[in-house]
Amino acid sequence: xxxxxxxxxxxxxxxxxxxxxxxxxxxxxxxxxxxxxxxxxxxxxxxxxxxxxxxxxxxxxxxxxxxxxxxxxxxxxxxxxxxxxxxxxxxxxxxxxxxxxxxxxxxxxxxxxxxxxxxxxxxxxxxxxxxxxxxxxxxxxxxxxxxxxxxxxxxxxx
Amino acid sequence: xxxxxxxxxxxxxxxxxxxxxxxxxxxxxxxxxxxxxxxxxxxxxxxxxxxxxxxxxxxxxxxxxxxxxxxxxxxxxxxxxxxxxxxxxxxxxxxxxxxxxxxxxxxxxxxxxxxxxxxxxxxxxxxxxxxxxxxxxxxxxxxxxxxxxxxxxxxxxx
DNA sequence: CTCCGTGCAAAAGGTTTGCACTGGT
DNA sequence: ACCAGTGCAAACCTTTTGCACGGAG
Numbered sequence: 001x002x003x004x005x006x007x008x009x010x011x012x013x014x015x016x017x018x019x020x021x022x023x024x025x026x027x028x029x030x031x032x033x034x035x036x037x038x039x040x041x042x043x044x045x046x047x048x049x050x051x052x053x054x055x056x057x058x059x060x061x062x063x064x065x066x067x068x069x070x071x072x073x074x075x076x077x078x079x080x081x082x083x084x085x086x087x088x089x090x091x092x093x094x095x096x097x098x099x100x101x102x103x104x105x106x107x108x109x110x111x112x113x114x115x116x117x118x119x120x121x122x123x124x125x126x127x128x129x130x131x132x133x134x135x136x137x138x139x140x141x142x143x144x145x146x147x148x149x150x151x152x153x154x155x156x157x158x
Numbered sequence: 159x160x161x162x163x164x165x166x167x168x169x170x171x172x173x174x175x176x177x178x179x180x181x182x183x184x185x186x187x188x189x190x191x192x193x194x195x196x197x198x199x200x201x202x203x204x205x206x207x208x209x210x211x212x213x214x215x216x217x218x219x220x221x222x223x224x225x226x227x228x229x230x231x232x233x234x235x236x237x238x239x240x241x242x243x244x245x246x247x248x249x250x251x252x253x254x255x256x257x258x259x260x261x262x263x264x265x266x267x268x269x270x271x272x273x274x275x276x277x278x279x280x281x282x283x284x285x286x287x288x289x290x291x292x293x294x295x296x297x298x299x300x301x302x303x304x305x306x307x308x309x310x311x312x313x314x315x316x
Numbered sequence: 317c318t319c320c321g322t323g324c325a326a327a328a329g330g331t332t333t334g335c336a337c338t339g340g341t
Numbered sequence: 342a343c344c345a346g347t348g349c350a351a352a353c354c355t356t357t358t359g360c361a362c363g364g365a366g
Contacts, residue, residue: 023321057323079240082237084330085354086242092313098286107286114279128300130256133295137286137288138288139289140289183340218331219347222330223332
């Protein structure tokens with residue numbers, strides 16, 4: 001079920017690998033493909049569950065190692081979470097996130113205006129060199145509000 | 159080494175506990191105190207190391223449980239990270255963070271202007287109810303830039 | 317032939333849970 | 342006296358590492 005966008009991204013990855021001297025393997029392509037198809041920011045284990053059907057015998061270790069490599073070369077990104085497990089995002093262009101503080105659900109937020117409004121901090125701590133930024137909105141998703149209105153959940157991070 | 163600010167926060171915590179029906183204990187006060195004194199966003203284990211000197215015999219389990227409680231009642235917050243360990247922030251007022259993508263260092267960013275610029279998204283996903291937000295800047299800190307210029311490190315999350 | 321990626325198993329973190337005990341209210 | 346918080350140990354989950362094999366250049 002590979003879309004045009006997916007094909008394009010896979011070609012970009014080929015290019016990145018060649019540039020940075022990493023051999024291209026079936027595992028790497030397949031794992032990247034699996035991440036590209038998802039918009040729910042899967043954990044390594046969720047990627048593994050998905051991939052092991054397409055690559056019988058693939059090991060969890062390989063999935064972890066490949067996800068690390070994909071992140072290093074810039075084919076995907078590892079996002080900020082409050083949970084224990086790392087989660088990955090196929091989107092490399094700047095965008096923002098909304099986090100449900102009840103279920104830890106994470107959805108992308110495409111609002112160009114927000115990015116344009118943010119300016120680089122006027123008092124960056126100890127000569128930090130700023131490369132980018134991302135806005136995290138937090139609150140409650142519709143499902144959680146309906147299901148257990150007023151139920152527990154952490155206040156959003158600040 | 160309790161400052162005025164610390165005393166105030168501890169009183170606030172007393173109040174929060176009473177409101178929400180949680181008994182006040184020495185452990186809870188001491189652990190909160192330990193977090194309040196730090197600006198480096200410690201992990202649970204770092205808090206434990208600090209606290210076990212003041213509360214001989216305290217268990218790691220209690221530190222985890224209390225940190226969870228403190229977060230639940232809103233006395234501290236758990237921040238977003240890309241690492242495996244949860245990290246805690248005594249600051250509950252809105253502010254922003256700068257993350258070094260090499261060493262995972264995390265420092266607070268107090269720039270009121272940034273917060274005022276951000277507006278709520280015009281197209282919030284599926285009737286999310288937004289409670290707040292935080293801007294994460296990422297890049298390289300001075301130390302890392304000096305130490306291993308050009309060395310590895312992940313591209314910033316987006 | 318030589319590397320390097322892979323798989324397996326084990327170890328290394330980090331966090332949670334069951335159970336018995338104890339200390340506060 | 343009761344209930345909830347605590348300590349201990351073990352379980353659990355996520356991620357990393359050592360080592361041997363095997364395939365590609």
